[in-house]
Amino acid sequence: MSGRGSGIVLPALLALVVGATPARSQDAATLKKEMIGQWELSTTERGKTCVVTLKADSSPQGLKLELEPGCAAALPFTKDIAAWNIKGLDIVRLQDAAGQPVIDFTEVESGIFEGLRQGEGIYILQNLAAARALAKSMDQMIGDWSMVRGKGVVICGLTLTNTEADQDNFQVFLKPKCDPAVAAFAPTQWRLERGQMILMSAKGDVWHFEADDNAQWRRVPDSADPLIMLRQ
CATH class of the missing domain: 2.40.128.10 (Lipocalin)
Incomplete structure (x- = not known):
């Protein structure tokens, strides 16, 4: 989308x-x-x-x-x-x-x-x-996103869906050819919670992202080479 x-x-x-x-x-x-x-x-x-x-x-x-x-x-x-x-x-x-x-x-x-x-x-x-x-805002989160490193390099594509994975979360799908670190994380679920976009793997690993002033989502805690989620 x-x-x-x-x-x-x-x-x-x-x-x-x-x-x-x-x-x-x-x-x-x-x-x-x-x-x-x-x-x-x-x-x-x-x-x-x-x-x-x-x-x-x-x-x-x-x-x-x-x-x-x-x-x-x-x-x-x-x-x-x-x-x-x-x-x-x-x-x-x-x-x-x-x-x-x-x-x-x-x-x-x-x-x-x-x-x-x-x-x-x-x-x-x-x-x-x-x-x-x-x-209404959450519904418009549904669709295709890119994971980008701080220098603007796209390292993965993923799709947030509104298909329930369980009582609290929705399904997320990675696209092919993701960076090894993201592929190893392999998120399968997502949700919005108190201002954060949360991605979760089947193994129980969790990545947190917060929206910044540029209408993009940065992984927290922040780092010198930040990981950013952008709408496609």
Whole structure:
């Protein structure tokens, strides 16, 4: 696929992810007010999503909420969610009809919350508009890329796909005639996570890339002869 729009996409992605500020310290009343509205509940890679509308109205079970019709099919545990509440100073709880937690979220970056379900993994709760803007940016990451050394020498080509490899990652394919170091790494999966493009091999090796001011992705930690990812 072409790199059309990548010059716009990467700054937008940076603004959404890299530029996110750390979670703020705040009281429960302020957090409750800020949570009113539409949120996206998702797996970490957004392969499965559910729109949750948090309301200020009270009910016998807690504060009212609405789940979009497809939530239970996408995320089966949501069928148990009947209400929401703030616990302590900073825990956003989605709870069942008895008031027991289905999943608890804490803010890890401004407007981005993480929650863990034992045996399932981590789930993300973030503002719906921001999540959809990020998804649009991520979708435009799909396609052909070149790995380039700092002096502009192309050492490998690869294709990022939106085909799920597992719950959190997508498939990536190397093209023929790659540099031996890249061929030995042999990435098979990728994902975007907190401002980084992450490539992973079947052996468990991981390379991290961060977007820079030139709308390109540099491997971190940086080196005197940097490895850069560029859209083709």
